[in-house]
Amino acid sequence: MTNETQNELVFLPLGGSNEVGMNLNAYGFGPEHDRKWIIVDVGVTFGDQSTPGVDVIVPDPSFLEGENILGIVLTHAHEDHIGALGWLFDRIKAPLYATPFTAFLIREKLRDHNLAEDVELNEIALGGTVNLDPFEVTYVTITHSIAEPNGLAIKTPLGTVLHTGDWKIDDEPVVGDKTDVAAITKLG
Template sequence: MKKQTQDELVFLPLGGSDEVGMNLNAYGFGPEADREWLIVDVGVTFGDLSTPGVDVIVPDPTYLEGETIKGIVLTHAHEDHIGALGWLWPRLKAPVYATPFTAYLIRDKLRERGILDEVELIEVPLGGTVDIGPFGVTFVNMTHSIAEPSGLAIDTPLGTVFHTGDWKIDDQPVIGTKTDAPTIRGLGDEGVLAMVCDSTNVFVPGVAGSEGDVAVALAKLISTLKGRVAVGCFASNVARMD
């Protein structure tokens, strides 16, 4: 007779679902009374006219306080995915996993908050796999408007979830690798319980432009101008500063 198990795999979005920014997702594994948790991203959103006097908004992690959190995995280095880590880590207190570029930017945020020496920050190579409690996490190379974006293949005894992180299909990335389509196809062939898809404008029909196209358009525009030219962009978008 097959042994019955009380283990469950649950998905808990505490920010970022049906909104832009403030991403904080959690995966829980185990029986209801004794779950272990994996957190994916800890980001901010920015205030607007509806929040006068408030510049930055962070997710509310109260539900996870006191729970067994095995690790925090960061998919990429945009503020809506890492910006709240410095504020919220003292309430979560778990090892942090990130690829080298993301880890580099995270260190400054933790240093600003005076907690760099307290946080166990583990660099994971592109395409690497780490075991975090009951979760086997494989970083899957994606393309996006930042270096080293990763989807996460989260393997558990009950099955696998593919958490995409932010992405766009870009066959001409200025820096970095192309989306690892063979690995994604392999996950599909093996079978996944769910794909948790996270990307701005994902429901808008059409094709996203390539970072290579952005570089061509910028060069063409600037070549028509005289004198000094100032170009503003996200500092983390090193491809556009190349």
């Protein structure tokens, strides 16, 4: 069996799936013994009456520790998507990629955790593409309740995944641009 036939595209939701908050999703590509990963979002959720004395809850990244993480791609600047970066970065170290507004808020968060000098933060233009071979990640404008929300078109040799993050279809958004329906349709 050749290495190419052993390649798999894997989706690993470590937080945020089927719940509000604590988003941390990973995409892996390659054979099981030599997989490369990208992480999409690293967020928190907030404690409530069911978690007395707990204010903030972060996802558990244990599975990814020691793995080949190529980058952490952020969809937008809500706390449930970027809020755990300061607490978890040392466990999942990789370059960060975010649009300008999200990058601005991440810088402040990293300063709060004394990580500003330790983290490579790359600003990506709206609609821009990040090449993290074998992944090519293109930011797709969507509508949400914050500036610069994005879906991600994640292209691999085995196909393309549209990771939407948080979104809605709104022809008259209060903040930001309308969802780029043409770009989503083109992914088809």
